[in-house]
Amino acid sequence: MTRTTATQPAPPPTAAAAFDPYRWRADFPALAQEIHGRPLVYLDNAATTHKPRPVIDAVQRYYERDNANVHRGVHTLSVRATERYEGARAAVRRFINAPDSREVVFVRGATEAINLVAQSYGRTHVGSGDEILITGMEHHSNIVPWQMLCEQTGAVLRVAPLNDDGEVLLDEYERLLTSRTRIVALTHVSNALGTVNPVIEMARLARHAGAAVLVDGAQAVPHQPVDVRALGCDFYVFSAHKTFGPMGTGVLWGRAELLDRMSPYQGGGEMIRSVTFEKTVYAEPPARFEAGTPNVAGAVGLGAAIDYLDHVGRCAIAAYERELLAYATERVQAVPGVRLIGTAREKASILSFVMEGIHAHDVGTVLDQMGIAIRSGHHCAQPVMQRFGVPATCRASLALYNTREDIDTLVYALARTREVLG
Numbered sequence: 198m199t200r201t202t203a204t205q206p207a208p209p210p211t212a213a214a215a216f217d218p219y220r221w222r223a224d225f226p227a228l229a230q231e232i233h234g235r236p237l238v239y240l241d242n243a244a245t246t247h248k249p250r251p252v253i254d255a256v257q258r259y260y261e262r263d264n265a266n267v268h269r270g271v272h273t274l275s276v277r278a279t280e281r282y283e284g285a286r287a288a289v290r291r292f293i294n295a296p297d298s299r300e301v302v303f304v305r306g307a308t309e310a311i312n313l314v315a316q317s318y319g320r321t322h323v324g325s326g327d328e329i330l331i332t333g334m335e336h337h338s339n340i341v342p343w344q345m346l347c348e349q350t351g352a353v354l355r356v357a358p359l360n361d362d363g364e365v366l367l368d369e370y371e372r373l374l375t376s377r378t379r380i381v382a383l384t385h386v387s388n389a390l391g392t393v394n395p396v397i398e399m400a401r402l403a404r405h406a407g408a409a410v411l412v413d414g415a416q417a418v419p420h421q422p423v424d425v426r427a428l429g430c431d432f433y434v435f436s437a438h439k440t441f442g443p444m445g446t447g448v449l450w451g452r453a454e455l456l457d458r459m460s461p462y463q464g465g466g467e468m469i470r471s472v473t474f475e476k477t478v479y480a481e482p483p484a485r486f487e488a489g490t491p492n493v494a495g496a497v498g499l500g501a502a503i504d505y506l507d508h509v510g511r512c513a514i515a516a517y518e519r520e521l522l523a524y525a526t527e528r529v530q531a532v533p534g535v536r537l538i539g540t541a542r543e544k545a546s547i548l549s550f551v552m553e554g555i556h557a558h559d560v561g562t563v564l565d566q567m568g569i570a571i572r573s574g575h576h577c578a579q580p581v582m583q584r585f586g587v588p589a590t591c592r593a594s595l596a597l598y599n600t601r602e603d604i605d606t607l608v609y610a611l612a613r614t615r616e617v618l619g
């Protein structure tokens with residue numbers, strides 16, 4: 198304990214020490230339930246996060262008061278719905294420090310955003326013999342759209358390999374960047390390993406090689422401040438549902454110079470300036486990429502989630518989660534028979550592990566009986582499983598409302614699992 202005197206004030210608490218997860222936890226109604234007679238311990242935040250009361254209320258209020266189609270009507274509800282929708286776009290711009298709201302495109306989620314870039318930017322900028330470079334830790338949604346583009350164009354997919362800790366081998370990455378590399382697509386934070394990639398450096402190298410850079414931020418935005426200008430990328434994507442917002446909404450941010458030159462991904466209403474049977478003139482971005490009636494309630498909910506994160510404090514969340522992950526790492530790896538998969542120096546919010554002699558699904562099933570929700574499986578990252586020679590891992594993933602008590606319960610339950618199944 199630190200001793201202080203009247204003339205020597207106590208040092209200010211660190212951001213992490215001052216953070217009170219119990220205060221924020223109370224805002225999440227879904228967390229206050231019992232599963233199989235035990236209090237829910239929710240550690241599957243990388244799959245989706247729960248929603249705080251202000252987000253639930255914002256979506257409900259939208260449907261109760263403002264529901265209308267956007268951009269079309271002159272009546273009051275339509276004007277209000279449009280204001281809410283465009284207000285959410287402005288909130289996203291601030292959230293990722295984008296230069297302009299016009300660069301923020303609402304989509305269904307990270308998956309749709311990547312497919313949009315692959316099919317729109319990719320189809321015009323990638324040709325036969327060109328190369329697309331990804332990393333060995335990508336989620337399937339940052340692999341398959343590029344494979345499809347390669348099939349369509351005759352381009353070649355290259356993959357930067359990982360070391361045994363689950364970090365990209367930067368020398369290899371640099372070697373794989375050639376004058377044929379048109380697109381580099383990499384995750385900010387790995388959903389299977391927790392690795393935080395050195396995106397600033399990797400984007401700098403890629404752009405120096407003349408490639409456009411897409412960053413998959415699905416696992417980054419809920420956990421740390423993100424500044425797309427500082428990252429130096431061309432596209433940044435994420436899903437609302439993993440960041441305390443609703444399902445079915447996500448964001449593609451793209452640099453205006455690129456979006457301006459891109460053709461539409463889908464055709465329909467909203468994305469046109471004029472239509473005749475002879476010729477259609479497309480709208481400017483972002484409308485050009487938002488064909489059809491958008492998920493207005495989803496955008497409104499995302500806007501509320503962003504306000505909520507700002508209120509909690511994104512730097513404070515990052516500091517708190519860093520400390521909680523360090524605590525969880527130390528405690529979980531001390532359980533007999535546990536081996537961590539993913540031991541990068543820079544990690545965020547994710548603890549993947551295997552238990553010797555017990556299948557990950559069995560661990561998940563036993564933990565569920567004790568009220569604990571973790572994920573077991575390949576986490577839509579089968580190449581990562583292949584790289585580490587395991588069929589599946591158990592994954593505990595953290596959010597701002599998790600506590601040391603949650604980790605202690607997990608550790609106790611893992612030890613019990615070993616007794617029951619080991």
Ligand code: PMP
Nearest residue numbers: 306307308336338388413415436
């Ligand atoms: N990228 C990463 C790193 C992810 O973790 C996920 C979701 N697990 C996705 C992309 C895809 O997100 P969505 O399913 O919301 O489109």
